[in-house]
Amino acid sequence: MSSILAIDIGGTQLRAAVYPLSGTTPTIIQRTATHGMEAGVLERLTVLIDSVWPDGPVDAISVAAPGPLNPYTGTIISTPNIPAWTNYPLAGLLSRKYKVPAFLGNDANLAALGEWKFGAGQGHHDVLYLTLSTGIGGGVICNDMLIEGSRGMAAELGHITVLPGGPVCSCGVYGHLEAVASGPAIARYVIEQIAAGQTSILHSSLELNARDVAEAARQGDKLAKEAFVRAGSFIGQAVADYLHIFNPSIVIFGGGVSQSGRLILDPIEEAMKRNIMDKSYLEGLQITTVKFGDDAGLIDALAQAHIRLSKAG
Amino acid sequence: MSSILAIDIGGTQLRAAVYPLSGTTPTIIQRTATHGMEAGVLERLTVLIDSVWPDGPVDAISVAAPGPLNPYTGTIISTPNIPAWTNYPLAGLLSRKYKVPAFLGNDANLAALGEWKFGAGQGHHDVLYLTLSTGIGGGVICNDMLIEGSRGMAAELGHITVLPGGPVCSCGVYGHLEAVASGPAIARYVIEQIAAGQTSILHSSLELNARDVAEAARQGDKLAKEAFVRAGSFIGQAVADYLHIFNPSIVIFGGGVSQSGRLILDPIEEAMKRNIMDKSYLEGLQITTVKFGDDAGLIDALAQAHIRLSKAG
Numbered sequence: 001m002s003s004i005l006a007i008d009i010g011g012t013q014l015r016a017a018v019y020p021l022s023g024t025t026p027t028i029i030q031r032t033a034t035h036g037m038e039a040g041v042l043e044r045l046t047v048l049i050d051s052v053w054p055d056g057p058v059d060a061i062s063v064a065a066p067g068p069l070n071p072y073t074g075t076i077i078s079t080p081n082i083p084a085w086t087n088y089p090l091a092g093l094l095s096r097k098y099k100v101p102a103f104l105g106n107d108a109n110l111a112a113l114g115e116w117k118f119g120a121g122q123g124h125h126d127v128l129y130l131t132l133s134t135g136i137g138g139g140v141i142c143n144d145m146l147i148e149g150s151r152g153m154a155a156e157l158g159h160i161t162v163l164p165g166g167p168v169c170s171c172g173v174y175g176h177l178e179a180v181a182s183g184p185a186i187a188r189y190v191i192e193q194i195a196a197g198q199t200s201i202l203h204s205s206l207e208l209n210a211r212d213v214a215e216a217a218r219q220g221d222k223l224a225k226e227a228f229v230r231a232g233s234f235i236g237q238a239v240a241d242y243l244h245i246f247n248p249s250i251v252i253f254g255g256g257v258s259q260s261g262r263l264i265l266d267p268i269e270e271a272m273k274r275n276i277m278d279k280s281y282l283e284g285l286q287i288t289t290v291k292f293g294d295d296a297g298l299i300d301a302l303a304q305a306h307i308r309l310s311k312a313g
Numbered sequence: 314m315s316s317i318l319a320i321d322i323g324g325t326q327l328r329a330a331v332y333p334l335s336g337t338t339p340t341i342i343q344r345t346a347t348h349g350m351e352a353g354v355l356e357r358l359t360v361l362i363d364s365v366w367p368d369g370p371v372d373a374i375s376v377a378a379p380g381p382l383n384p385y386t387g388t389i390i391s392t393p394n395i396p397a398w399t400n401y402p403l404a405g406l407l408s409r410k411y412k413v414p415a416f417l418g419n420d421a422n423l424a425a426l427g428e429w430k431f432g433a434g435q436g437h438h439d440v441l442y443l444t445l446s447t448g449i450g451g452g453v454i455c456n457d458m459l460i461e462g463s464r465g466m467a468a469e470l471g472h473i474t475v476l477p478g479g480p481v482c483s484c485g486v487y488g489h490l491e492a493v494a495s496g497p498a499i500a501r502y503v504i505e506q507i508a509a510g511q512t513s514i515l516h517s518s519l520e521l522n523a524r525d526v527a528e529a530a531r532q533g534d535k536l537a538k539e540a541f542v543r544a545g546s547f548i549g550q551a552v553a554d555y556l557h558i559f560n561p562s563i564v565i566f567g568g569g570v571s572q573s574g575r576l577i578l579d580p581i582e583e584a585m586k587r588n589i590m591d592k593s594y595l596e597g598l599q600i601t602t603v604k605f606g607d608d609a610g611l612i613d614a615l616a617q618a619h620i621r622l623s624k625a626g
Contacts, residue, residue, distance in 0.1 A: 068591065077593075126463040142460050142467070149455070149560025150439040151593070159590045160554035163477060171590035173553075240486075241473035245558065247462020277472045277484035278381065280390075280464070 002057045003027070004305045005049065005100075008107070008297030009065040010034060011081035014041075016048045017298040021059060024118050024299060028052045036082035042090075046097065053098075060101045061094050062305035064297040067106040067137075071152040074104040101312070105304045107297055109155055111254060111290070112139025113146050113307065114300030119291035120252050128248040129290075130157055132235065132264070133255030135170060136178040140246055146307070157242065158182070162234045177238045181231040183210035183257050189227045198223050214260040228260065229267040236271020243272070243281040254290040315370040316340070317618045318362065318413075321420070321610030322378035323347060324394035327354075329361045330611045334372060337431050337612060341365045349395035355403075359410065373414045374407050375618035377610040380419040380450075384465040387417040414625070418617045420610055422468055424567060424603070425452025426459050426620065427613030432604035433565050441561040442603075443470055445548065445577070446568030448483060449491040453559055459620070470555065471495070475547045490551045494544040496523035496570050502540045511536050527573040541573065542580040549584020556585070556594040567603035 001020055008015040014034050017026035032048050034041065049061070068077040074091020076082075095102035105113075112121075112129035121127040127141040136158025140147040147154045158178035159171055166175030167185070179185060187208045194204045200223040202208060202216045216224035239251060257264055269287065276282055292299055314333055321328040327347050330339035345361050347354065362374070381390040387404020389395075408415035418426075425434075425442035434440040440454040449471025453460040460467050471491035472484055479488030480498070492498060500521045507517045513536040515521060515529050529537035552564060570577055582600065589595055605612055 068593075124463075126467075142455065142462070143458060145456060145458060147455050147460075147559065150437075150562035151560055153591075153594060154439075154455070154558060154560040156557040156590065159557045160473075161550050161588060162474065164475070164550065169590070173588055173590055176590075237474050237477065244469040244472045245467060246460065247464055247467040249463035275474060275486055277469065277482070277486055277489075278466075280381075281466065 002059045003054050004302055005052070005058050005061045006298045006301035006305065007045070007049070007061065007063040008295075008301060009045075009063060009079070009082075010297065011036065011066070014045055014048055015295065015298055016045075016052045017295070017302075018052050018054050019302050024302065026298065027054070029295065029298065034081065036079075039084065041082055041084065042093065049094075049098070058098070058100050060103060060305045060309055061091075061098060062103045062105075062301040062308070063090060063094070064105055064107045064110045064301040064304070065090070067108070068153060069104060069106055071103070071105050071109075071148060074102060076104070101308075103304055103308045105301070106139075106152070106155075107300065108137030109139040109146060109148065110300035110304050111296060112141055112155070112252075114292060114296060114303040115252050115254075115290055116141045117303040117306065118299055120288050121250055124248070124250045124286075126246060126248040127250050127252065128239070128242050128246055129252045129254065130235075130239070130242075131255035132182065132253060132257035134183055136182050136255075140248075142246060157238070160238060160241065162238055177234060181234045186210040186213055186227050186231050186257070189230060190223060193223055193227075200224060210257055210260070214263055217260075217263050225263070228263045231257070232264045232267025233271040235264070236268040237275050239268060240272050240275035240277075240281075243285070244277060247281060249284065250286040250288065252288055252290055254296075258289050315372045316367050317615055318365070318371050318374045319611045319614035319618065320358070320362070320374065320376040321608075321614060322358075322376060322392070322395075323610065324349065324379070327358055327361055328608065328611055329358075329365045330608070330615075331365050331367050331371075332615050337615065339611065340367070342608065342611065347394065349392075352397065354395050354397065355406065362407075362411070371411070371413050373416060373618045373622055374404075374411060375416045375418075375614040375621070376403060376407070377418055377420045377423045377614040377617070378403070380421070381466060382417060382419055384416075384418050384422075384461060387415060389417070414621075416617055416621045418614070419452075419465070419468075420613065421450030422452040422459060422461065423613035423617050424609060425454055425468070425565075426616040427605060427609060428565050428567075428603055429454045430616040430619065431612055433601050434563055437561070437563045437599075439559060439561040440563050440565065441552070441555050441559055442565045442567065443548070443552070443555075444568035445495065445566060445570035447496055449495050449568075453561075455559060470551070473551060473554065475551055490547060494547045499523040499526055499540050499544050499570070502543060503536060506536055506540075513537060523570055523573070527576055530573075530576050538576070541576045544570070545577045545580025546584040548577070549581040550588050552581065553585050553588035553590075553594075556598070557590055560594060562597065563599040563601065565601055565603055567609075571602050
């Protein structure tokens with residue numbers, strides 16, 4: 001029986017799994033530390049691949065990796081956690097070594113694909129996926145097709161201006177969604193407000209993160225709740241924009257910040273209503289969170305293999 | 314020889330043309346006044362269609378109309394200039410009367426399709442089209458496919474928030490691109506600044522329009538130039554967002570305001586550079602204006618017929 005070899009390149013871990021061609025339950029999963037700042041990442045990856053390589057034929061190797069990358073050429077342009085992989089033709093290297101087709105996709109784009117094909121978005125033709133985490137990223141399915149763009153750099157959904165002249169983003173532009181509503185942005189807001197004299201059960205510290213803020217909010221801390229309302233308002237404003245742009249039938253939230261549940265989802269939904277141009281965009285719209293958790297990158301890579309193989313065939 | 318009957322529903326004029334199935338030169342074009350506020354628009358339209366109906370077979374009737382409308386059901390939801398056409402199944406009515414398939418599409422979306430298939434966007438796979446006029450609308454081609462959304466309401470590109478808390482938009486939301494950068498918004502800014510004491514060769518008047526402002530700017534009027542720089546900055550900010558979202562290889566501007574040329578295009582391009590997250594989005598990017606002018610709606614409708622017939626076949 002032929003199979004797909006799925007790989008997830010994470011900042012902390014490299015993961016590899018083998019899936020039967022027509023199934024979503026892996027026959028084996030293995031993980032190893034990435035150690036991206038040290039040499040030999042490709043060697044660690046190939047040792048990992050060798051450790052799961054099945055006896056039967058492999059139809060494709062499919063890799064999910066953090067962007068920016070070019071899915072058409074299979075090249076990683078740069079990836080913050082593995083500096084040596086700059087303009088790095090990862091798919092080509094794997095394809096030549098293992099003599100099978102190899103595909104490379106942006107992890108946030110592939111998360112949209114994975115949730116659409118196997119998860120929360122099944123049965124929908126138009127899906128908006130947004131990951132709220134250390135950064136804010138996303139992926140979009142339009143009419144059963146992943147939006148990739150002319151060079152595969154589309155769907156950078158955290159990088160739209162929601163507050164002109166606002167805080168500087170990780171990308172260098174001012175006022176992007178990621179700069180005001182990511183996990184670190186939520187923590188930074190609390191720190192700034194404490195410095196400005198607001199009271200809170202939280203203590204200002206460089207280690208403060210969005211999870212601490214969520215915990216304080218659940219204990220009734222006013223500033224912590226306000227930090228989520230503020231972030232959620234910006235996210236909801238952006239989601240309303242995306243409804244006008246893509247008119248999806250489902251919005252799926254992933255990432256650590258979305259695990260704060262109603263704390264973040266309530267202000268998001270209120271801001272969506274406030275910023276929508278016509279209520280018909282909201283009629284029948286499903287708003288939900290991801291189905292897949294920790295090993296999501298592997299099933300996302302599996303979804304990519306299915307799509308690419310069906311196009312090739 | 315079989316042919317396509319193309320129709321453009323304008324606020325002022327109804328237009329109909331007949332195109333050979335494999336050509337872009339109409340054998341006949343006829344126009345008549347819309348008189349949308351009076352009864353009998355459908356009757357005027359069918360008289361117009363009868364006047365151009367060819368002797369040979371017609372493969373399809375294809376209609377471009379202002380939105381909101383549902384391209385999947387062929388129903389006009391509402392159209393400001395023809396109040397009687399509310400939830401109006403125009404494509405169905407025409408199809409039954411003329412016994413041929415009839416298609417209906419949003420005029421801004423179809424303009425993207427027309428420019429991609431026959432105009433400035435030929436050869437590109439990923440096209441961003443923006444019309445800058447009384448309103449701001451748009452259309453997007455991704456991977457050779459028109460983005461329509463789950464109910465055909467996608468690509469409302471004038472309705473994203475570029476200035477939270479800014480002026481109210483025609484749709485009721487505050488701070489949308491259309492509210493700060495459409496033709497009327499440019500004129501309104503000049504009127505407000507004159508009221509606030511700025512000097513200008515322009516005189517404050519309800520009839521003042523963006524064309525007057527462009528003329529004054531060409532004569533060196535400081536306030537008039539500033540009005541275009543302000544509008545262009547917001548448009549460029551939004552276009553940078555759209556590059557991150559769609560990663561197109563070409564941006565095409567249409568509509569009356571884009572005819573102001575460098576007056577508006579220079580500040581747009583400067584703001585794009587200021588707001589882009591990575592310069593690779595701008596590498597090789599073409600920025601241009603539409604190929605088709607006054608009768609564009611007809612060739613846009615022709616493009617729609619080609620796409621829909623090829624899908625059906």
